[in-house]
Amino acid sequence: MDDTRAGGEKNAERLTALSDGIFAIAMTLLVLDVRVPPDLTAQGFRDAVRGVLPDLGAYALSFMILAAFWRDHRRIVELVPRFEGRTLKLALVWLGAIALVPFPTSLLSEYASEPLAGAVCLTNLLELAVLRTGLHGRWPSDPATERTARFVATDLGNTALVFGATVPLAYAVSPVAAMWSWLVLLPLKVTLGRRYRREQTS
Numbered sequence: 001m002d003d004t005r006a007g008g009e010k011n012a013e014r015l016t017a018l019s020d021g022i023f024a025i026a027m028t029l030l031v032l033d034v035r036v037p038p039d040l041t042a043q044g045f046r047d048a049v050r051g052v053l054p055d056l057g058a059y060a061l062s063f064m065i066l067a068a069f070w071r072d073h074r075r076i077v078e079l080v081p082r083f084e085g086r087t088l089k090l091a092l093v094w095l096g097a098i099a100l101v102p103f104p105t106s107l108l109s110e111y112a113s114e115p116l117a118g119a120v121c122l123t124n125l126l127e128l129a130v131l132r133t134g135l136h137g138r139w140p141s142d143p144a145t146e147r148t149a150r151f152v153a154t155d156l157g158n159t160a161l162v163f164g165a166t167v168p169l170a171y172a173v174s175p176v177a178a179m180w181s182w183l184v185l186l187p188l189k190v191t192l193g194r195r196y197r198r199e200q201t202s
Contacts, residue, residue, distance in 0.1 A: 011083040015091055016074075022095050023070050029102040030059050030066075058116075062105040065120055068159075069098060072127060075152050079145065080134030087134040094126040113175045117163045117182075124160035128153060144200065151196040158188050 034055045036045065077083075083091060097119065104115035131153055139146045162185050170178035 011088055012077055012080070015083055015088070016077055019070070019073055019095055019098075022099050023066060026099055026101055027063055027066055030062050030105055032102075034059055058105050058108040062101060062108070062116070066098070066101060069123065069127065072152060072156065075148065076127065076131050076134070079131065079140070079149050079152065083134065087130060090126060090130045090133060094123065094130055097123040097126055113179045114167050114170050117166045117170070117178065121160045121164035121167070124156045124163070128156040128160065131156070147196065147199050151192065155189065155192055158192070159185060162188070 034052055036049060036052060080087065101116075101119060101123070104119045107115045131149070135149065140149055162182065166178035166181050169181060
């Protein structure tokens with residue numbers, strides 16, 4: 001194994017360790033906004049629990065989003081042969097965006113959906129850029145690996161498109177309508193996943 005390849009693999013290992021730590025911290029920070037004040041009366045406690053429900057919803061949504069990013073990152077590490085140069089720099093910028101996710105999440109329950117939608121769109125585009133630059137703009141020659149790379153790229157592109165489209169939708173219609181439109185991703189992901197599994201077994 002030459003030094004360049006060995007260095008790239010070491011970078012991938014270090015990047016994975018760093019990303020696991022950042023994801024763990026970001027996922028933990030999400031729950032810090034979910035709290036009930038102490039020393040409440042019975043009625044005050046019930047009111048406080050009802051008031052914290054939007055925070056719980058924002059936490060659950062953002063946790064699932066971060067879990068999806070972590071899963072995609074694992075797939076990309078397996079697909080990209082070496083992390084160096086521009087690919088490594090983009091990966092670090094992407095991790096910076098991941099660490100920022102708790103902030104727009106804290107705005108979601110109190111203000112609007114636009115910050116989180118914009119952050120998710122940007123993060124998906126950065127992750128897609130990491131994949132494409134890591135593959136040097138070419139799909140892998142192995143058919144099975146190519147199918148996986150195309151699946152990951154399409155999934156990232158669809159997610160970025162849906163979340164990006166909801167930013168103007170929130171201004172034109174309403175933030176609530178924009179958040180409900182995120183559900184469009186469910187049938188898209190199910191259809192894409194079924195097609196990928198069918199191609200893998202054919």
